[in-house]
Amino acid sequence: MPTRPLLTRYRDDLRLFPDLWHKVGLALFAGVLLVYPFAAGSYWLSIGNVVLVTTVGAVGLMILTGFTGQISLGHAAFLALGAYTAAVLGTRLGMPFWVILPVAGLIAAAVGLAVGPFALRLRGLYLAIVTVGLLFLVNHLLLSFPQITRGVAGIGAPTYLWFTEPGTPGALSTFAETWSLGPLLFTFDRKLYFLFLAITIGAVWCGKNLQRSNTGRAMTAVRDHDLAAAVMGVSPARYKIIAFGVSSFIAGVAGAMFAFQQQFITVDPPFNLLMSIEFIAIIVIGGLGSVFGAVAGALLYGAVGPVSHTVSGAIPYISALSSHQQEILALALVVTVFMVIEPLGLLGVWLRIKRYFLGWPFRY
């Protein structure tokens, strides 16, 4: 069953915005994203920021697991590296955020590239278990050097410098102050939102472009059958390592964003196996193998938390649990339902809706 009009030229297949509907839909979505921080209260604004961080992290994992088919349970390790890079550089060296973000990505990518060669010999479950090991090793390292990372005490991620030292007079002095632009007030959270939005759009764009390039198609070939890909001249080793590098770079950036959003971080929680599996769950409920899936999954994930708090207040026993426990239960439920009913995730739901209207008024 087709889910899009028949294409006759390769150029059409490669288009970022294939038709008017996509352009209109994306424009509407962009409008909502721009208005959101001014319409939402502070609670929902912080949820929005978390969703943006999650989206970037999910795009990173999607490249590795969704495009290249390498199951990684060590995604939290790369986020931890990014977050700690941000916190340490910010606290110890007072670096501005726009230096920190790429550096955090580069450090995570360096570790990802170092891990890549080990991963080449492994597939499926073995890789998954070994990446759990990576997570433990990274956490152990972060806790072993308290003179740098402050160990179990946790560390702040304070630096929001905007080109100059804090305290310097002028409209652009520090990120933490509220700016006003005409009638619009840019509080710290709103500024963070727009910064995150820009990074997220960058990550999504990067993911989308990667997918429709040579590299992306080679990754898909490796995912679908690495032996066959090798026979056709696509080097699985090369593309697996590229996937690890790109994915961990994006995860590192997401980690730095996470640190800026939380403002204070510790090692475990949040950077544990559950975080890794939450990212896996996000890309699976969104729809494996598409950037759409990473974004949709992150949006759904963001909604699960607040909805679960509201709903579980009405259920006996469940209402006595901590909010984090309620979230885990709700997420487990959502994920299991998706796995049983719609293994393709939200992407599958979307494709079914689209197919219905494409064929309308006929059933097929």
Next chain:
Amino acid sequence: MDFFLQLFVSGLALGAIYALVALGFVVIYRASQVFNFAQGELLAVGAFVMVALSRSGLPWGVAFVATLLITGLVSLAIERGILRRFVARSILASIIVTIFLAAVIRIGLIVIWGTDPRGMPTPWTSTATVQLGGASVLVNSLAAVGAAAAALAAFFLILKHTRIGVAMRATSSDQEASLSLGIPVGRVFAAAWFIAGVYAAVGGVFLGMFPRTVDPNIGLIALAAFPAVIVGGLESPAGVVIAGVALGVIEVLAGGYVNPLLGQFGQNFHTVLPYLIMILFLVFRPYGLFGQPEVRRA
């Protein structure tokens, strides 16, 4: 020397638990191609049920047998109720479902029994020691080694000499062929999960004894048993048992001898050492101790 012997015996005890947990992983994986990340939480269920039953006044032996049965049935219920739906689905599905299941079971344990650590009752004085050469060794450690040895021996006897054991071996080598030959593959799944549950319970009961306690985090031991699974080979019961015992001994010996040499970095170094060994193994023998190098065809 006495210090060495003392460490060696407590390493054996830890290794015996690793072996039981790792065997649970392997039994389930061989039968149903599912890696059960909730194995550690089954172990925790076993430990908590044992504490609850023996506090209710049952004699130790009765409570122990009842614990094994109950945990086995819990494991069976998980397979029938949840994982049966994911047969022949991608490994991602089973990974996600079992990890979330582990989180849910942990929440359940916290809701029912709280987070306070509890002492595991023992039929002997819980701090009793035996003189072994010049070293004094906990009876608990020896009992753990003995129980694990008995349980492992029973497993290999079942696998070799009973109908269901033969069926399990057949299923692990080719599920579809076994099905078409009339082997009750569904019953094999059930048996595998039941056995894995029972072994988790044995591990939980002996792991919870002095000097350790029973608390909801006891199930995290399963994460420490992953290296044993990889080093031994996912398909090889004998391999994971040997690897589990060896890694347990190495871990405790390293905790005694190596950690002090490393200064600050050595803090808890022994807990990550098995993972380092696992990574070395992956470089030189990615298919495990006794595994066969895999031949792949397009």
